[in-house]
Amino acid sequence: MEAAKILNEGKAVSLTLPGGAEQRFHAIWLRDNAWDESTRAQGNGQRLITLADISPATRVIAATADERRLHVTFDPGAHEVSYDLNWLAEHAYDGFRPRVSGWVAPEIETWDATLSGRLATAEFATVSVSDAALGNWLSAIRRFGFAKLSGGPVKSGALLDIVDLFGYVRETNYGKIFEVRTEVNPNNLAFTGLGLQAHTDNPYRDPVPTLQVLYCLENSATGGENMVVDGFRAAERLKQEDPRGFDLLSRYCARFEYTGSTGVCLRSRRPMIELMPDGELVGVRFNNRSASPIVDVPYDDMDDYYAAYRRLSELVDAPDMQVSFKLQPGECFIVDNTRVLHARRGYSGEGSRWLQGCYADKDGLLSKLAVLEMQGERTR
Structure with missing residues (x-):
């Protein structure tokens, strides 16, 4: 696993995920999708905060990755959160995704x-x-x-x-x-x-x-x-x-x-x-x-x-x-x-x-x- 890289003065993080793809994640996206106890109810996964509770100036000031998790510290507040790398791979949004009008979801098979x-x-x-x-x-x-x-x-x-x-x-x-x-x-x-x-x-x-x-x-x-x-x-x-x-x-x-x-x-x-x-x-x-x-x-x-x-x-x-x-x-x-x-x-x-x-x-x-x-x- 390559070390996580802080991009654009903390506005994003880049890292290589399981499978080998390099993906970028915005700081605001990571903070909004944190799973720590102060952000999510541990029983049902629902958010305990609104977007208004997250500063628009949110930045990543520290980021490290091991074989299983990404560890991030956010500013303001020095808020520390870790993310499962497989979860990040499942929810990656980086990269160009061409869409042809009329495409169907991968779990659907059309028939005659x-x-x-x-x-x-x-x-x-x-x-x-x-x-x-x-x-x-x-x-x-x-x-x-x-x-x-x-x-x-x-x-x-x-x-x-x-x-x-x-x-x-x-x-x-x-x-x-x-x-x-x-x-x-x-x-x-x-x-x-x-x-x-x-x-x-x-x-x-x-x-x-x-x-x-x-x-x-x-x-x-x-x-x-x-x-x-x-x-x-x-x-x-x-x-x-x-x-x-x-x-x-x-x-x-x-x-x-x-x-x-x-x-x-x-x-x-x-x-x-x-x-x-x-x-x-x-x-x-x-x-x-x-x-x-x-x-x-x-x-x-x-x-x-x-x-x-x-x-x-x-x-x-x-x-x-x-x-x-x-x-x-x-x-x-x-x-x-x-x-x-x-x-x-x-x-x-x-x-x-x-x-x-x-x-x-x-x-x-x-x-x-x-x-x-x-x-x-x-x-x-």
Whole structure:
């Protein structure tokens, strides 16, 4: 380990981290991210101070490094702090990071119809008792935005047991649980036997429910197969074919609205393809049934915007993008509603088809997964 070097009159420190990369860290960043007892609560890691408690004149006046830690003294106050070098390596920010608009996080894998041969599926009885099996299943949801679960009880409300594995139900105007079967006067086309184009649910909410679970209780009707489409892969294909169209759908907001229930009027204004400021692809909202007039696109761009909208719709409908399956009683699937679109083929009046659905949020799932991964690391 090379000795730490103080740079720019104490405004930064340079050192070689595990792996051999030389990285620079600003003094203000190091002080803000200190883990000593006066800066962080040792039980939960939350900061005990605000940025206003850190002088803007903070400088490093001494810095040494051994094989495991960086030791720093700050001025004013001669405040001494040490940092784990592996932690610094994980949180290094030095260096040029080129980002192409539409990049996806490394833990995500986009897919098309070829995913059919390797669907992520688990057994309810197994994930209910095995942390390793549950972690693998949740990891697949993070990776693909979609997974199935089999062998669940065939009883009303069983889907709540699925959500209990990782988080909490998000209740909406449709209730804690909503029934997906034919109704005489439905307040949503999902409650008919009609086929439905692949879509994300509730785009008229802000924020949208980020997870949806659909659980099968009966399915003897002809037709009614479920389909899923990776909205991220569709966005990637659109960008490859039509970069300007991708830019328009990510730069301008679409509008969505739902007023199908008494006393409910939900509206949102968001792009169909949502990017973070650094270009990361983080969301897709696509639901033709709930789209309201698009008025945020300038006149000169509207033709090209609609051409891109049409092409995205064609990609969503393309057979080589779709994974289809027919749920059996006791089976369910879960989708990342900010990414994966789901659809249904129409079904006949003979036989019966009864699914129950509910919403949950991805933060609970990712929290549970992170805890399981940390436990796994500690036991290795």
